[in-house]
Amino acid sequence: MDNSNDLRHCSSFVNNRINLKLLATFLAVAENASFRKAADQLHLSLPAVSMQVKQLEEQLGVALFQRTTRRVDLTREGEQLLISARKAMAELDGGLARIQQAAHVLHGHLAFACVPTVAATRLPPILTRFAAQYPGITLHVRELTHAGLLEAVRRREVDFGIGPVPERPGELDFAPLFEDEYRALLPRSYRDRGRTGISLRELARLPLLTLSDATLFRGHLDDALRGQGLVVQSNYEFTSVATLVAMAEAGLGVAMLPAVAVPRRTPLKAVRILAPVLSRTIAVVTIRGFSLSPAAQRLVDLCGELMAEPAA
Structure with a gap:
C-alpha cells in the first residue's frame, strides 16, 4: 500500500x-x-x-x-x-x-587583558573595527605585565589575554598570533657600516636601556646575555616604553625593546639583534578546556585577521 x-x-x-x-x-x-x-x-x-x-x-x-x-x-x-x-x-x-x-554577540560585556607593548600598537585598529561591528558590547581592556596577565586569566578575571608565550604554559592554552623580534634603537650617528643588524656582543659594549624585569622581554634578554657570557657596560630600566624611547632619543643609551613597540616616528634607527636572534611569540591566552563566549570569540578572530607580522 x-x-x-x-x-x-x-x-x-x-x-x-x-x-x-x-x-x-x-x-x-x-x-x-x-x-x-x-x-x-x-x-x-x-x-x-x-x-x-x-x-x-x-x-x-x-x-x-x-x-x-x-x-x-x-x-x-x-x-x-x-x-x-x-x-x-x-x-x-x-x-x-x-x-x-x-x-x-550584539549585546553584553567583554573583558580581556593585554601586555602594554601590544595594547598601544596593535589594538587600536582592531578595537575600532570591533566597536563598529558590535556597538552593543561593552569592552573592558586591562593593560597588565606578563605575569599579571597570566594570573588574571587563571583567576577568570578576564575572558582571555593577549601576551607572550612563556616557557612553561601550565594549565593555559596559547594560540599564536604573530612572532615579535627584538630590536635595538641606535642613534643615527652610530657607524653601522650599512648593516641592518647588530650582535648582542656589540650591544653589550654600549650603555643599554631596557624595560623592567617584570616583563618576559627582560627575562629573554638577561638569559641571552648570560648564555653569551656577557656583562653589560651599564643598564637602565624603565616600566614605560615611551619613557624608554625618550631616554634613548635624549642620548642616554641604546634602547632594547620588542619590534612591535618601536615608535613609527623616531630619530633613532631600529636594527635587528643578531647572534643570537631574539624574539617572542604573541598569542591569545585562555584556560585549557574553557570555551570563549561568542563575543570573545569574535574579537579573537578579529585579532587573528589583523595582527600581522610587526613591521621592521
Whole structure:
C-alpha cells in the first residue's frame, strides 16, 4: 500500500495547522512509551496528554499509537512522524541556539587583558573595527605585565589575554598570533657600516636601556646575555616604553625593546639583534578546556585577521 499521498497530506497539516505543543506531547509519549511518564515529564495531567495526542491524531487523520493495558506502541504512521518530528525539533533547537548566539554577540560585556607593548600598537585598529561591528558590547581592556596577565586569566578575571608565550604554559592554552623580534634603537650617528643588524656582543659594549624585569622581554634578554657570557657596560630600566624611547632619543643609551613597540616616528634607527636572534611569540591566552563566549570569540578572530607580522 502506497502511503506517500497520506504522508504529504500529514506534512501539510504539520506545516500549517499543528502547533509545537502537540508535537512535543507526541514526542514525550513516543520516547517514554507511556502516557503517564510523558505526563510526569511535561508536568501535565494524564487526561491532558491523552487529549492532546487525540487532537493530533484527529488532525492527521491517522492513529499514532496502539494502546494496550500494558504498553503503548507506535503505529507505522507514528514511527514515521517520530522520525520527522525529531528532525524538526533538532532543526528548531539549532535555529534558536544560533539566534541566541547572535544576540549574545550584539549585546553584553567583554573583558580581556593585554601586555602594554601590544595594547598601544596593535589594538587600536582592531578595537575600532570591533566597536563598529558590535556597538552593543561593552569592552573592558586591562593593560597588565606578563605575569599579571597570566594570573588574571587563571583567576577568570578576564575572558582571555593577549601576551607572550612563556616557557612553561601550565594549565593555559596559547594560540599564536604573530612572532615579535627584538630590536635595538641606535642613534643615527652610530657607524653601522650599512648593516641592518647588530650582535648582542656589540650591544653589550654600549650603555643599554631596557624595560623592567617584570616583563618576559627582560627575562629573554638577561638569559641571552648570560648564555653569551656577557656583562653589560651599564643598564637602565624603565616600566614605560615611551619613557624608554625618550631616554634613548635624549642620548642616554641604546634602547632594547620588542619590534612591535618601536615608535613609527623616531630619530633613532631600529636594527635587528643578531647572534643570537631574539624574539617572542604573541598569542591569545585562555584556560585549557574553557570555551570563549561568542563575543570573545569574535574579537579573537578579529585579532587573528589583523595582527600581522610587526613591521621592521
